[in-house]
Amino acid sequence: MWLFAHQRTNHLRYSHMTDSDTDVPANDWITDSVLDGSTYDRLRVRRFSYFKQPISQKLTWMAGLLALVALVAPIALTLPSSASETFPGRDPLTASPKVVLLGLFAIVVVFTAAASLTAVELYRRRLEPVSEIQAKRLLNLEELASLIGLVTGSAMILLTLGLFAVGYGGESALASFVGSGGGHPFEPSGTGLSVARLAVLSLTASGTVFSLRTQFVS
16 A cells, blocks of 8 residues: 555656656646645645745745835936926935835835744744644744735835826826825925935845745745
8 A cells, every 4th residue: 555655656746747847847846845845835735825835935026026116216316307306305316205104114014024924934944843733823824924015015015116106297297196185295204214215225125035035945
Protein backbone atom coordinates (compact mmCIF):
# COMPACT_ATOMS: atom_id res chain seq x y z
CA MET A 1 0.00 0.00 0.00
CA TRP A 2 2.83 2.38 0.95
CA LEU A 3 4.63 1.53 -2.30
CA PHE A 4 1.52 2.32 -4.33
CA ALA A 5 1.11 5.69 -2.60
CA HIS A 6 4.78 6.49 -3.17
CA GLN A 7 4.51 5.62 -6.87
CA ARG A 8 1.32 7.68 -7.11
CA THR A 9 3.07 10.70 -5.62
CA ASN A 10 5.93 10.37 -8.06
CA HIS A 11 3.45 10.04 -10.91
CA LEU A 12 1.71 13.27 -9.87
CA ARG A 13 5.04 15.02 -9.48
CA TYR A 14 6.39 14.12 -12.92
CA SER A 15 3.15 14.05 -14.88
CA HIS A 16 3.45 17.81 -15.20
CA MET A 17 6.75 17.46 -17.05
CA THR A 18 6.90 17.23 -20.82
CA ASP A 19 9.67 16.98 -23.35
CA SER A 20 9.68 20.75 -23.36
CA ASP A 21 9.90 22.40 -19.95
CA THR A 22 8.63 25.63 -21.43
CA ASP A 23 5.05 24.49 -20.77
CA VAL A 24 5.56 24.31 -16.99
CA PRO A 25 6.82 27.13 -14.78
CA ALA A 26 10.11 26.41 -13.08
CA ASN A 27 8.61 27.41 -9.73
CA ASP A 28 5.20 25.74 -9.76
CA TRP A 29 4.42 26.69 -6.19
CA ILE A 30 0.90 25.23 -6.25
CA THR A 31 2.12 21.75 -7.19
CA ASP A 32 4.99 21.99 -4.73
CA SER A 33 2.62 23.04 -1.94
CA VAL A 34 0.25 20.13 -2.56
CA LEU A 35 2.95 17.47 -2.91
CA ASP A 36 5.73 18.64 -0.63
CA GLY A 37 4.33 21.53 1.40
CA SER A 38 3.39 21.68 5.04
CA THR A 39 -0.17 21.52 6.35
CA TYR A 40 -0.21 25.31 6.18
CA ASP A 41 0.84 25.37 2.50
CA ARG A 42 -1.65 22.69 1.49
CA LEU A 43 -4.55 24.42 3.21
CA ARG A 44 -3.61 27.73 1.61
CA VAL A 45 -3.89 26.44 -1.94
CA ARG A 46 -7.01 24.35 -1.28
CA ARG A 47 -9.16 26.99 0.43
CA PHE A 48 -11.21 29.53 -1.49
CA SER A 49 -9.28 32.76 -1.55
CA TYR A 50 -8.08 35.45 -3.92
CA PHE A 51 -4.80 35.54 -2.00
CA LYS A 52 -3.45 32.00 -2.28
CA GLN A 53 -0.03 33.21 -3.31
CA PRO A 54 2.98 32.65 -1.03
CA ILE A 55 3.73 35.42 1.44
CA SER A 56 6.95 36.22 -0.41
CA GLN A 57 4.92 36.99 -3.55
CA LYS A 58 2.49 39.22 -1.67
CA LEU A 59 5.37 41.11 -0.07
CA THR A 60 6.75 41.72 -3.56
CA TRP A 61 3.42 43.20 -4.64
CA MET A 62 3.25 45.40 -1.55
CA ALA A 63 6.78 46.64 -2.16
CA GLY A 64 5.67 47.61 -5.67
CA LEU A 65 2.60 49.42 -4.33
CA LEU A 66 4.72 51.41 -1.91
CA ALA A 67 7.09 52.40 -4.71
CA LEU A 68 4.13 53.69 -6.73
CA VAL A 69 3.54 56.43 -4.14
CA ALA A 70 6.86 57.98 -5.20
CA LEU A 71 5.20 58.92 -8.50
CA VAL A 72 3.75 61.93 -6.70
CA ALA A 73 7.10 63.69 -7.19
CA PRO A 74 7.30 63.47 -11.01
CA ILE A 75 3.57 64.19 -11.28
CA ALA A 76 3.95 67.33 -9.16
CA LEU A 77 6.93 68.47 -11.21
CA THR A 78 5.12 68.08 -14.53
CA LEU A 79 1.89 69.84 -13.60
CA PRO A 80 1.01 72.96 -15.58
CA SER A 81 1.98 76.26 -13.99
CA SER A 82 -1.66 77.14 -13.30
CA ALA A 83 -1.86 74.11 -11.03
CA SER A 84 1.62 74.24 -9.49
CA GLU A 85 1.01 77.83 -8.42
CA THR A 86 -1.80 76.62 -6.16
CA PHE A 87 0.68 74.61 -4.05
CA PRO A 88 1.77 76.22 -0.78
CA GLY A 89 4.82 78.31 -1.56
CA ARG A 90 4.26 77.60 -5.28
CA ASP A 91 6.96 74.90 -5.17
CA PRO A 92 5.33 71.49 -5.67
CA LEU A 93 8.23 69.42 -4.33
CA THR A 94 8.81 71.29 -1.08
CA ALA A 95 5.13 72.07 -0.51
CA SER A 96 2.97 70.13 1.93
CA PRO A 97 -0.51 69.91 0.38
CA LYS A 98 -3.35 68.05 2.05
CA VAL A 99 -3.20 65.21 -0.43
CA VAL A 100 0.16 64.05 0.97
CA LEU A 101 -1.65 62.98 4.14
CA LEU A 102 -3.66 60.47 2.13
CA GLY A 103 -0.43 59.18 0.61
CA LEU A 104 1.12 58.88 4.07
CA PHE A 105 -1.88 56.95 5.34
CA ALA A 106 -1.63 54.62 2.33
CA ILE A 107 2.03 53.94 3.13
CA VAL A 108 1.17 53.18 6.76
CA VAL A 109 -1.63 50.80 5.73
CA VAL A 110 0.43 48.83 3.21
CA PHE A 111 3.56 48.74 5.37
CA THR A 112 1.57 47.57 8.40
CA ALA A 113 -0.02 44.82 6.30
CA ALA A 114 3.42 43.74 5.07
CA ALA A 115 4.73 43.69 8.64
CA SER A 116 1.73 41.57 9.67
CA LEU A 117 2.42 39.06 6.90
CA THR A 118 6.04 38.91 8.02
CA ALA A 119 4.94 38.25 11.60
CA VAL A 120 2.60 35.48 10.46
CA GLU A 121 5.39 33.81 8.51
CA LEU A 122 7.88 34.06 11.37
CA TYR A 123 5.36 32.69 13.87
CA ARG A 124 4.43 29.83 11.52
CA ARG A 125 8.05 28.82 11.09
CA ARG A 126 8.51 28.91 14.84
CA LEU A 127 5.50 26.62 15.36
CA GLU A 128 6.28 24.14 12.58
CA PRO A 129 4.91 21.59 12.27
CA VAL A 130 1.57 23.31 12.76
CA SER A 131 -1.73 21.54 13.28
CA GLU A 132 -4.66 22.07 10.95
CA ILE A 133 -6.42 24.31 13.49
CA GLN A 134 -3.31 26.45 13.95
CA ALA A 135 -2.84 26.64 10.19
CA LYS A 136 -6.40 27.84 9.66
CA ARG A 137 -6.01 30.58 12.27
CA LEU A 138 -2.77 31.79 10.72
CA LEU A 139 -4.31 31.70 7.25
CA ASN A 140 -7.19 33.87 8.47
CA LEU A 141 -4.69 36.45 9.71
CA GLU A 142 -2.77 36.21 6.43
CA GLU A 143 -5.98 36.69 4.47
CA LEU A 144 -6.93 39.80 6.47
CA ALA A 145 -3.49 41.37 6.10
CA SER A 146 -3.50 40.63 2.36
CA LEU A 147 -6.94 42.16 1.93
CA ILE A 148 -5.98 45.33 3.78
CA GLY A 149 -2.60 45.73 2.11
CA LEU A 150 -3.42 44.77 -1.46
CA VAL A 151 -7.00 45.99 -1.80
CA THR A 152 -7.41 48.88 0.64
CA GLY A 153 -3.82 49.99 0.11
CA SER A 154 -4.15 49.90 -3.68
CA ALA A 155 -7.33 51.97 -3.58
CA MET A 156 -5.73 54.60 -1.37
CA ILE A 157 -2.61 54.83 -3.51
CA LEU A 158 -4.60 55.15 -6.73
CA LEU A 159 -6.74 57.85 -5.10
CA THR A 160 -3.62 59.74 -4.01
CA LEU A 161 -2.14 59.66 -7.51
CA GLY A 162 -5.53 60.53 -9.00
CA LEU A 163 -5.87 63.63 -6.83
CA PHE A 164 -2.41 64.79 -7.88
CA ALA A 165 -3.31 64.10 -11.51
CA VAL A 166 -6.34 66.39 -11.27
CA GLY A 167 -3.82 69.18 -11.51
CA TYR A 168 -3.05 68.23 -15.11
CA GLY A 169 -6.39 69.77 -15.99
CA GLY A 170 -5.14 73.11 -14.77
CA GLU A 171 -6.92 75.66 -12.65
CA SER A 172 -10.29 74.96 -14.28
CA ALA A 173 -10.15 71.27 -13.40
CA LEU A 174 -9.20 72.09 -9.82
CA ALA A 175 -12.04 74.62 -9.59
CA SER A 176 -14.51 72.02 -10.86
CA PHE A 177 -13.21 69.48 -8.35
CA VAL A 178 -13.58 71.97 -5.51
CA GLY A 179 -17.05 72.91 -6.75
CA SER A 180 -18.11 69.27 -6.56
CA GLY A 181 -17.42 69.35 -2.84
CA GLY A 182 -14.11 67.54 -2.94
CA GLY A 183 -12.04 70.28 -1.37
CA HIS A 184 -8.82 71.63 -2.82
CA PRO A 185 -6.21 68.81 -2.79
CA PHE A 186 -3.30 71.25 -2.79
CA GLU A 187 -4.29 73.32 0.22
CA PRO A 188 -1.70 73.41 3.04
CA SER A 189 -1.72 70.29 5.18
CA GLY A 190 -0.40 72.01 8.26
CA THR A 191 2.35 69.42 8.60
CA GLY A 192 5.98 69.38 7.57
CA LEU A 193 5.54 66.45 5.22
CA SER A 194 6.44 67.67 1.74
CA VAL A 195 5.84 65.93 -1.58
CA ALA A 196 9.55 65.13 -1.86
CA ARG A 197 9.66 63.65 1.64
CA LEU A 198 6.61 61.52 0.90
CA ALA A 199 8.34 60.13 -2.20
CA VAL A 200 11.52 59.32 -0.24
CA LEU A 201 9.48 57.72 2.55
CA SER A 202 7.60 55.52 0.08
CA LEU A 203 10.81 54.31 -1.57
CA THR A 204 12.36 53.59 1.82
CA ALA A 205 9.30 51.60 2.90
CA SER A 206 9.31 49.76 -0.43
CA GLY A 207 12.96 48.78 -0.06
CA THR A 208 12.35 47.59 3.50
CA VAL A 209 9.42 45.39 2.48
CA PHE A 210 11.34 43.95 -0.46
CA SER A 211 14.25 43.09 1.82
CA LEU A 212 11.79 41.24 4.06
CA ARG A 213 10.52 39.38 0.99
CA THR A 214 14.01 38.07 0.26
CA GLN A 215 14.02 36.38 3.67
CA PHE A 216 10.91 34.34 2.95
CA VAL A 217 10.60 31.99 0.04
CA SER A 218 7.34 30.31 1.01
